[in-house]
Amino acid sequence: MSTLKTQYHHGDLTKSLLESASLIIKEQGVESLSMRKLADTVGVSRTAPYHHFKDKNALLCALAEQGFHEQEHMLRALRAQSNTATEGFKKYVHIYLEYALQHNEVYDLMYGRTLWKAGNPSDSLKAASKQTFKAWIDWVEELQEQNVLPNNNTPLRIGQTTWASLHGLARLFIDGIYLSTEDLPDMIEQMIKNLCSTSA
Amino acid sequence: MSTLKTQYHHGDLTKSLLESASLIIKEQGVESLSMRKLADTVGVSRTAPYHHFKDKNALLCALAEQGFHEQEHMLRALRAQSNTATEGFKKYVHIYLEYALQHNEVYDLMYGRTLWKAGNPSDSLKAASKQTFKAWIDWVEELQEQNVLPNNNTPLRIGQTTWASLHGLARLFIDGIYLSTEDLPDMIEQMIKNLCSTSA
DNA sequence: CATGCAATTTTGACACTGTCAAGATAGATA
DNA sequence: TATCTATCTTGACAGTGTCAAAATTGCATG
Numbered sequence: 245m246s247t248l249k250t251q252y253h254h255g256d257l258t259k260s261l262l263e264s265a266s267l268i269i270k271e272q273g274v275e276s277l278s279m280r281k282l283a284d285t286v287g288v289s290r291t292a293p294y295h296h297f298k299d300k301n302a303l304l305c306a307l308a309e310q311g312f313h314e315q316e317h318m319l320r321a322l323r324a325q326s327n328t329a330t331e332g333f334k335k336y337v338h339i340y341l342e343y344a345l346q347h348n349e350v351y352d353l354m355y356g357r358t359l360w361k362a363g364n365p366s367d368s369l370k371a372a373s374k375q376t377f378k379a380w381i382d383w384v385e386e387l388q389e390q391n392v393l394p395n396n397n398t399p400l401r402i403g404q405t406t407w408a409s410l411h412g413l414a415r416l417f418i419d420g421i422y423l424s425t426e427d428l429p430d431m432i433e434q435m436i437k438n439l440c441s442t443s444a
Numbered sequence: 445m446s447t448l449k450t451q452y453h454h455g456d457l458t459k460s461l462l463e464s465a466s467l468i469i470k471e472q473g474v475e476s477l478s479m480r481k482l483a484d485t486v487g488v489s490r491t492a493p494y495h496h497f498k499d500k501n502a503l504l505c506a507l508a509e510q511g512f513h514e515q516e517h518m519l520r521a522l523r524a525q526s527n528t529a530t531e532g533f534k535k536y537v538h539i540y541l542e543y544a545l546q547h548n549e550v551y552d553l554m555y556g557r558t559l560w561k562a563g564n565p566s567d568s569l570k571a572a573s574k575q576t577f578k579a580w581i582d583w584v585e586e587l588q589e590q591n592v593l594p595n596n597n598t599p600l601r602i603g604q605t606t607w608a609s610l611h612g613l614a615r616l617f618i619d620g621i622y623l624s625t626e627d628l629p630d631m632i633e634q635m636i637k638n639l640c641s642t643s644a
Numbered sequence: 645c646a647t648g649c650a651a652t653t654t655t656g657a658c659a660c661t662g663t664c665a666a667g668a669t670a671g672a673t674a
Numbered sequence: 675t676a677t678c679t680a681t682c683t684t685g686a687c688a689g690t691g692t693c694a695a696a697a698t699t700g701c702a703t704g
Contacts, residue, residue, distance in 0.1 A: 273561070273562060275562045352557065355615075355616075355619065355621060356557070356619055357552065357556070357557075357618070357619045357620075360619045360620040360621050361473070361618070361619050361620040362473060362475045373621075394637070394638075396634075396637060397630075397634050397637075401627075401630055401631065401634050402634065404623065404627065404631055404634075405609075405613070405631055405634045405635050405638060406638075407612075407616075408609065408612040408613040408615075408616055408631070408635070409605075409608065409609040409612050409613075409635075409638070410612070411612040411615065411616060412607075412608040412609050412610065412611040412612020412613065412614075412615060413605070413608040413609075413612065414612075415555075415608075415611065415612065415615055416555075416607075416608055416611060418557070418561070419555065419556055419557045419560045419561050420557075420560040420561040421555060421560050421573075423604065427601075427604065430597075430601055431601065431604055431605055431608070434596075434597050434601050434602065434604075434605045435605050435608070435609075437594070437596060437597075438594075438605060438606075438609070438638055438639060439638060
């Protein structure tokens with residue numbers, strides 16, 4: 245009886261809020277996510293969410309954190325299941341951008357200004373992002389050993405720069421700057437050429 | 445007598461607004477720029493700015509536009525005055541990131557979500573950005589001929605991807621993600637290695 | 645000089661935002 | 675049954691962007 249809508253208590257408001265918020269930002273962007281409207285769509289009063297999230301920032305941090313866990317899973321899966329190292333890396337580049345463009349609003353929360361600069365990234369968000377980054381650097385080290393990524397610098401440095409390149413590509417498309425999406429596949433291919441040690 | 449503060453008319457409100465807004469975002473970020481406070485600091489009533497800028501979006505577009513003109517000048521100057529092509533390009537990479545980090549708030553307006561996705565980029569802003577991009581692509585073509593940038597793709601494509609890489613690097617630092625600024629010089633060097641045709 | 649017109653600035657108002665404080669209600673526990 | 679705590683509500687406040695209508699100014703023309 246804990247899921248009835250006519251009740252005073254909601255059942256699992258925390259979860260409902262996250263799901264609803266996730267849907268709203270996906271369909272309408274973060275800008276049009278307001279705590280009040282969110283509460284309304286979930287069917288609860290304006291300030292009820294504040295008993296589950298300290299403030300709006302905390303809610304958004306939780307959404308971003310989910311994104312990091314998802315991305316880390318993708319990374320680890322791809323690293324484990326790929327046949328050759330080169331193929332694995334190339335696939336990851338594609339998947340990285342695919343994820344970024346498909347879940348662009350979450351991606352923006354994960355890596356964007358809203359939380360990291362304007363906002364106040366929670367400790368668990370920082371932890372999640374660091375963990376994902378660590379998983380990436382570990383893989384980079386392996387990719388260097390297998391001569392997929394260049395060996396002219398440390399895994400950290402190579403990981404940072406290749407990540408920055410992918411991130412930049414993602415951002416330009418996400419933010420809606422004057423790149424046409426039909427150029428994307430070509431750009432991805434060229435980016436891979438830039439990043440890999442064997443230029444071909 | 446047109447610059448007296450006790451007057452009813454302001455003299456050159458448009459200019460004052462831009463200057464004041466520029467200062468505010470530089471010191472406190474776009475988030476804490478409100479039309480009302482801006483009007484107040486300039487010494488004018490809340491809605492006065494609306495006779496000079498259609499809305500907040502228009503004001504921000506004007507700021508971004510200034511940034512593009514500045515960047516284009518930098519680019520052209522560097523292209524003209526540099527001794528060797530390689531040196532010119534390397535310098536540009538440094539200057540690009542220097543500008544991005546120093547004027548990070550304007551940079552964010554120029555290339556960020558605020559205007560391009562959440563907002564509504566004005567026609568003149570679009571024109572300015574396109575023009576700057578065009579100048580960049582022209583230079584890329586020259587750099588390809590001089591074997592500084594790789595020849596394995598069109599100037600457009602190479603221009604897009606190298607730009608994306610620089611942009612990504614800039615963004616990670618600007619948005620305050622967990623990169624320490626002491627890593628920046630190293631990362632720039634590595635990025636140059638990734639981008640240049642001669643890997644050394 | 646006077647008069648009217650257009651540019652400029654003002655006050656008033658509205659809907660919306662995040663979030664705090666105090667009170668009400670439900671379910672769990674003793 | 676009584677009490678305690680988690681949960682939710684209503685009320686309130688300060689802040690936001692921006693529209694409409696009124697006021698004021700400077701300029702150009704009579």
